[in-house]
Amino acid sequence: MAQKTYAGVTxxxxxxxxxxxSTKWNEEIAKxxxxxxxxxxTDKHFAVLKYIRENQAGLTIRKVGKSxxxxxxxxxxxxxxxxxxxxSKIAGINKPTSCV
Amino acid sequence: MKKIVILGAGTGGTIMANKLRKAxxxxxxxxxxxxxxxxxxxxxxxxxxxxxxxxxxxxxxxKADFIPSGVKLIFNEIDKIEPENNKVIxxxxxxxxxxxxxxxxxxxxSPEDTPxxxxxxxxxxxxxxYTIEGALALREFxxxxxxxxxxxxxxxxxxxxxxxxxxxxxxxxxxxTKAGIRNKVDITxxxxxxxxxxxxxxxxxxxxxxxxxxxxxxxxxxxESVDNKEKKIKSYDGKEIPFDVLTIVPVNKGDDAIERxxxxxxxxxxxxxxxxxxxxxxxxxFVLGDASNIPTSKAGSVVHFASDVVFDNLMCSIKGRRMxxxxxxxxxxxxxxxxxxxxxxxxxxxxxxxxxxxxxPGIGPFGLLxxxxxNHYGKVIxxxxxxxxxxxxxxxPVESEMSMAGKKK
Ligand SMILES: Cc1cc2nc3c(=O)[nH]c(=O)nc-3n(C[C@H](O)[C@H](O)[C@H](O)COP(=O)(O)OP(=O)(O)OC[C@H]3O[C@@H](n4cnc5c(N)ncnc54)[C@H](O)[C@@H]3O)c2cc1C
Numbered sequence: 001m002a003q004k005t006y007a008g009v010t011x012x013x014x015x016x017x018x019x020x021x022s023t024k025w026n027e028e029i030a031k032x033x034x035x036x037x038x039x040x041x042t043d044k045h046f047a048v049l050k051y052i053r054e055n056q057a058g059l060t061i062r063k064v065g066k067s068x069x070x071x072x073x074x075x076x077x078x079x080x081x082x083x084x085x086x087x088s089k090i091a092g093i094n095k096p097t098s099c100v
Numbered sequence: 101m102k103k104i105v106i107l108g109a110g111t112g113g114t115i116m117a118n119k120l121r122k123a124x125x126x127x128x129x130x131x132x133x134x135x136x137x138x139x140x141x142x143x144x145x146x147x148x149x150x151x152x153x154x155x156x157x158x159x160x161x162x163k164a165d166f167i168p169s170g171v172k173l174i175f176n177e178i179d180k181i182e183p184e185n186n187k188v189i190x191x192x193x194x195x196x197x198x199x200x201x202x203x204x205x206x207x208x209x210s211p212e213d214t215p216x217x218x219x220x221x222x223x224x225x226x227x228x229x230y231t232i233e234g235a236l237a238l239r240e241f242x243x244x245x246x247x248x249x250x251x252x253x254x255x256x257x258x259x260x261x262x263x264x265x266x267x268x269x270x271x272x273x274x275x276x277t278k279a280g281i282r283n284k285v286d287i288t289x290x291x292x293x294x295x296x297x298x299x300x301x302x303x304x305x306x307x308x309x310x311x312x313x314x315x316x317x318x319x320x321x322x323x324e325s326v327d328n329k330e331k332k333i334k335s336y337d338g339k340e341i342p343f344d345v346l347t348i349v350p351v352n353k354g355d356d357a358i359e360r361x362x363x364x365x366x367x368x369x370x371x372x373x374x375x376x377x378x379x380x381x382x383x384x385x386f387v388l389g390d391a392s393n394i395p396t397s398k399a400g401s402v403v404h405f406a407s408d409v410v411f412d413n414l415m416c417s418i419k420g421r422r423m424x425x426x427x428x429x430x431x432x433x434x435x436x437x438x439x440x441x442x443x444x445x446x447x448x449x450x451x452x453x454x455x456x457x458x459x460x461p462g463i464g465p466f467g468l469l470x471x472x473x474x475n476h477y478g479k480v481i482x483x484x485x486x487x488x489x490x491x492x493x494x495x496x497p498v499e500s501e502m503s504m505a506g507k508k509k
Contacts, residue, residue, distance in 0.1 A: 058365075058393075058395075060257065061322060061336075062256065062366060062367075063366060066366055072322070072324070072336050073324070073336050075336075076322075076336045076337040080337060081320070081337070082294070082320055097298075
């Protein structure tokens with residue numbers, strides 16, 4: 001397993017760069033991971049990240065879109081490309097898996 | 101008299117009616133099954149209809165023929181379940197009380213959920229093949245089509261039989277090759293997944309096969325709307341893909357009755373314990389098949405394996421004993437790959453589809469994640485097995501629990 005240093009803390013990450021231990025996460029770490037992805041975090045981003053951290057089980061783009069925090073389009077605007085994958089990474093939780 | 105009510109007489113409900121009637125004393129237990137439709141559709145057969153391989157009569161039989169005597173069969177719409185009161189209300193107000201309830205109401209396509217999907221081009225140049233109507237309309241369209249841009253799109257996850265759209269494009273490649281117009285048909289596979297399939301090894305194998313057959317894959321495309329005027333599909337992040345004919349797996353949802361009963365998640369799937377297959381909330385309700393939210397494929401093979409677990413745990417519960425059967429998420433899917441060949445994947449909650457051999461006693465072996473004629477034959481005989489063995493709840497020479505025998509790690 002790889003290690004990375006964010007905001008002065010050395011953390012274990014998976015091969016795709018997701019934090020192994022989500023409890024080690026904080027907002028400063030989030031900002032640095034986001035920067036690597038080319039995203040500058042705003043309050044809106046943090047509101048979404050909070051929702052994502054609190055609703056990790058069975059998370060889907062659809063569910064985030066119904067959260068009342070952003071709609072699906074807004075979610076894509078905040079985290080362009082793959083919003084669920086990106087936001088999970090920045091939120092310090094596991095890579096989302098889709099079951100077949 | 102004690103009562104068991106089964107909701108839905110599709111694959112799962114029919115299997116349970118047969119298993120339970122054999123096992124339970126007729127003097128003691130009344131079994132009732134409800135469905136709104138009189139026709140039982142062999143859904144895996146829908147895939148073959150657009151290519152003229154199966155006709156309508158190949159995939160339909162009367163539901164009543166598969167329900168054993170001694171089971172009360174009611175044809176009516178389920179309006180609502182009242183789990184707190186142990187009763188089900190049917191359209192028109194008829195009430196069914198129960199001691200145990202099995203919910204097997206499946207999943208269905210809901211094109212209404214995507215703006216522009218069910219408008220002027222619906223079943224004219226935009227088709228689903230998850231319904232008999234869609235499959236037949238597409239058959240008619242393909243018969244005289246001159247070629248152009250064929251786009252296969254999946255609107256939302258999860259959807260039932262996750263390999264069906266892949267099989268569809270493989271069969272389309274064969275069909276248009278044989279029609280002599282493959283060079284005029286551009287086939288594109290557009291999916292919200294990051295690749296051809298969800299799990300790494302199967303994605304690689306299937307991805308290579310798509311490439312070999314000159315089928316373009318566009319991953320990470322999450323459908324927002326369909327533009328009927330310009331004939332384009334549009335994603336939430338502004339991507340647009342033009343089509344001449346769009347074949348689509350619309351949003352899949354559990355039945356509206358589940359929503360009306362307040363028992364489902366945001367797609368009307370019922371929270372179910374993935375091991376015992378009992379409702380997470382109610383001790384006398386089991387959920388079998390596509391209606392549940394368990395994290396495995398929504399597929400007939402899963403329903404078949406899961407039915408053994410539901411049966412065992414229901415028998416334990418009836419006797420007031422602790423449930424002892426555990427479902428492992430076992431799924432087993434044949435994948436038609438065109439030109440008389442097929443592949444097969446076998447997996448569960450923990451183990452992704454692996455390559456190797458699938459040793460089916462008396463019939464196999466089939467090649468796992470390989471492209472062989474034998475696998476295609478497996479799919480062909482499956483229809484016979486479905487009508488004659490599976491629905492009747494008889495034993496198949498396949499264990500419910502996945503086996504590692506023959507698999508290469
Ligand atoms: C194109 C296609 C290809 C497929 N290929 C394969 C394959 O190769 N292999 C495989 O294993 N699986 C395949 N499947 C999937 C398989 O058919 C389903 O997973 C399986 O039939 C699910 O069984 P079920 O009992 O959960 O639901 P169903 O068999 O769908 O039954 C649900 C029943 O509930 C009834 N119902 C629902 N709501 C109500 C209501 N409110 N009132 C009254 N009745 C109601 C419906 O009428 C229906 O009869 C395929 C499916 C499709 C569409």
